[in-house]
Amino acid sequence: MSSHHEGHEPLTPPGADVSSRFRLDGKVAIVTGGTRGIGLSVACTLARAGARVMLSSRKADHVDSAVRALRAEGHEVQGLVANMGKPREAHELAARTVEHFDGIDIIVNNAATNPIFGPLQQATADAFDKIFDVNVKGPFELCKTAHAVMVERGGGAIVNVSSIGGITPEAGLGLYSMSKSALISLTKVMAQEWGADGIRANAICPGLIRTRFSAALWQDGDIADKVLGHQPIRRIGVPDDVAGLALFLASDASAYCTGAVYMVDGGYLA
Numbered sequence: 224m225s226s227h228h229e230g231h232e233p234l235t236p237p238g239a240d241v242s243s244r245f246r247l248d249g250k251v252a253i254v255t256g257g258t259r260g261i262g263l264s265v266a267c268t269l270a271r272a273g274a275r276v277m278l279s280s281r282k283a284d285h286v287d288s289a290v291r292a293l294r295a296e297g298h299e300v301q302g303l304v305a306n307m308g309k310p311r312e313a314h315e316l317a318a319r320t321v322e323h324f325d326g327i328d329i330i331v332n333n334a335a336t337n338p339i340f341g342p343l344q345q346a347t348a349d350a351f352d353k354i355f356d357v358n359v360k361g362p363f364e365l366c367k368t369a370h371a372v373m374v375e376r377g378g379g380a381i382v383n384v385s386s387i388g389g390i391t392p393e394a395g396l397g398l399y400s401m402s403k404s405a406l407i408s409l410t411k412v413m414a415q416e417w418g419a420d421g422i423r424a425n426a427i428c429p430g431l432i433r434t435r436f437s438a439a440l441w442q443d444g445d446i447a448d449k450v451l452g453h454q455p456i457r458r459i460g461v462p463d464d465v466a467g468l469a470l471f472l473a474s475d476a477s478a479y480c481t482g483a484v485y486m487v488d489g490g491y492l493a
Contacts, residue, residue: 250274254333263278267292268470270300271298275324301319327376330365337398358399358403380423428486430488
């Protein structure tokens with residue numbers, strides 16, 4: 224749907240700096256799973272755009288090294304050890320962010336787990352619970368806790384990192400694919416219910432990205448060849464491919480975007 228009105232003034236004044244719409248100066252961002260791979264790339268990108276960043280992961284040494292690296296670039300960054308599969312720790316992440324930075328404007332739910340690979344018959348109830356606790360309940364608990372803080376600041380942006388498996392289940396990744404599909408649905412519910420509060424929610428679905436998390440896939444020559452043979456862009460993605468889209472969705476450049484699902488998959492699902 225589109226409309227055009229004669230004499231309508233352009234949104235951006237002539238000669239304006241377009242890059243300013245992508246700036247995050249004065250904003251506070253939380254990036255879960257923000258110490259390696261996609262999460263670290265997103266944390267770096269948001270910080271370089273001017274955001275103050277709270278990053279988290281389960282391992283203290285990973286948090287420390289990521290915080291040191293970003294501070295060495297001159298960014299205002301804090302880190303917290305938090306397991307997103309434990310609601311109390313998700314709540315603490317929100318509270319500590321407000322404590323350090325006086326607010327929350329952006330949440331990037333990137334933390335995820337997938338302890339099993341194989342058919343559903345081999346999946347245990349424990350594995351089911353662990354995957355859904357981290358991949359779905361974690362984002363739910365963190366965002367629900369941060370909601371009032373974001374509303375107080377006039378709104379915000381939530382970016383949920385799902386997967387192409389959330390659109391089309393990936394072989395051997397049944398429970399993981401199910402959880403990522405649920406995360407997409409959660410994103411749409413947030414968009415519908417919180418839009419009036421000025422909070423936008425969007426989902427990113429990466430394809431095969433060269434990270435340690437997905438190493439079992441891209442290091443397998445047969446799997447990599449099969450994926451690349453199906454992609455118009457014939458290379459494996461890198462974390463920065465995802466971070467650029469995350470910056471767009473976190474910034475005012477995407478002010479009219481909510482409830483949407485964006486692929487970063489080299490055209491795999493095209």
